[in-house]
Amino acid sequence: MWRARYRDENGKEHARHFKLKRDAQRWLDEQTAAIVTGQYADPVAGKITWTRWVELWRDRQTWADGTRDAATTACKSVPWGDRALKSIRPSDVQSWVRAEQRRGLKPSTIKTRLNYVSMAFRAAAADKRIATNPAEGVSAPRQRRAAAAMQLLTPEQVRAALDVAGIFRPFVAVCAFAGLRLGEAAGLRVRDVDFLRRTIRVEQQVQGSTIKEAKIVPPKYGQERTIPVPDELITILAAHLAEHGGSGDDLLFRNQLGRMWNRNSAGEEWRRIREAAGLGDVTLHDCRHSYASSLIASGCDVVTVQHALGHAQPSITLNTYAHLWPSAEDKTRAAAAEFARTVLDSADPARTEGTKAQVRSSAHR
Template sequence: MASIKQREDGVWRARYRDEVGKEHARHFALRRDAQRWLDEVAAAVVTGQYVDPKAGRITWDEWTREWMERQSWAMGTHEAAAVAVQSVPWREGQISSVKSSHVQAWVAGESKRGLAASTIKTRLNYIQMSFRAAVADRVIATNPALGVKAPRSRRAEAAMRILTAEEVREALDAADEFRGFVEVCVFAGLRLGEAAGLQLRDVNFLGRSITVARQVQGSTIKAARIVAPKYESERTVYVPDELMTSLAAHVTRAQVTAPDEQLFVTPLGRLWNRNNAAGEWRRVRKDARLPDEVTLHTLRHTFASNLIAQGCDVVTVQRALGHSTPSITLNVYSHLWPSAEDKTRSATASFMGEIRDSADSVRTETEKPQVRGSRYR
């Protein structure tokens, strides 16, 4: 129900009731402006884009707080989302006042601050998710983050750092009591949290395998806690005798005896977490004279690189790394597999080698000197 009436002062009052019976009204100097407003409202209702004008008055902080409380996320995901939504400059403003240009300007600002393109992309993803949820709940009519793009990331082959055998050796020599932690990252491909979550029962010394059944989440000693691994990351990694021997020596040295006892703890007996493990790695990196770009996650890349170099297929690598799908593995490591050109060249070279060897063999047989009969009969 909608109507337009002129008041005694000459102002035109347009009003309508929404689907729940709530009345909305605006005043205009001209009747045609009042009619245009009502037509826009009617069009929004017909197209399903209508929202209560007052709904968008909620601030960004208020909306994202409500939105995040409804999500069934792991703690790490919740922390990442919180960092993202709190990094924008419109936190105290009404969500309906945010424009696409504001979001794009924020992206540009994050890039100028020196944030990695991948980090900006992750944060933008959470911003876009929050706006999409606001549209779905009819808090706002349109998503201002739609179409906003993050800076382009460097190509994987240029950005990914793989350690050489000598660099790994230097890191292990510098690790001291942190050596076991480093070894399960570089020789079993465990993530930081997965290595921190390992317990004695997870290591099958006779079967030469490590089971990833839990991980440590949290960036501080107070926040750190043991939780289930990332989605579909539970797995068994098959490792060589040398790693088992090294871990057995660590268990003896650290006097780890109970099955549910943590395999690796800090010198003060606390859980390793994102901050203190990264801090310890920085010490190792400095002592080993490795560049700053080498992180603990570089060890996992090095593990994957070695599997691929040894001829492992994508599914084998996927399972060893705990990726949910082979496509994730390919997205990250496709550049490490031999290209079609490499395979064609190698296959043809092998074929040519066989032909050459065969020809040489025939030629040798043909050119053998004939043994003449003796002149003495």
């Protein structure tokens, strides 16, 4: 037997026995090369199970509760929970992705889950528990383009929704005319509305899908913001307060039982509204998309739309709404058309006078 041994970066000795010298030397060369190139992973550390590693990795993150829950759901959905971390291969990850697709999960959901799983593997590689991330390069199902997947409500559809919304009318209005997310609208306080300056301040949101889970947390990405809003929305909110009362830190919107709206209760109310208004399968979040579309159609730039929507980066705004901005071809055509109108309109008086002179001359003859 041949015994090959080496010491890792921490001075810990590792050894294996081989029947052939060349096998021992090959293994030793592989381990030495991995240490030199920074790709070394402790073989003992890689024996930890996937489930245990995810627990350790998740508990040291500074995530919001929603992010933590999403990561937990994603990492529990894999079939290799009891296996050693170092035994998981790219083929295992790709097979899991295909299985999720066969279950009927949306491509966007699968992509989100794959991202969290990849993050866990990447952290394990950084911690020298595995040499590489087996989820790297694994492809998720193709998603529909934003232009095809996004549903925008027409003015007539928004009006129809508001007409049948009842107590939920002001809630729908702040989503459609201020672009608030569901949780941000649910978390609005009376003092967040400045009726004199016609602005809404977003400083918090309701997170959670049920009465038991719902709680007040900072807005998504921590993006507190002040949104200029139209007089029409201010009028709707003023009438709402006059009827239902409230002041200061009181929540602006509450349901029929006096409780704050959560994701489930607001979603159920919206489904009632869209059925009554005949809106098909549009979501309350589509009101926010429609608001963004109105800003873009009015000529607002990317940064303006980003700030209004509370996106952390302009790239998020572009990735979501790039198809709504005019293309270079559209801008070129519009600019040329404006120039042509200016030239031709300025020539019209002279052309008109010339035509009149010709008519008079013909009459005299």
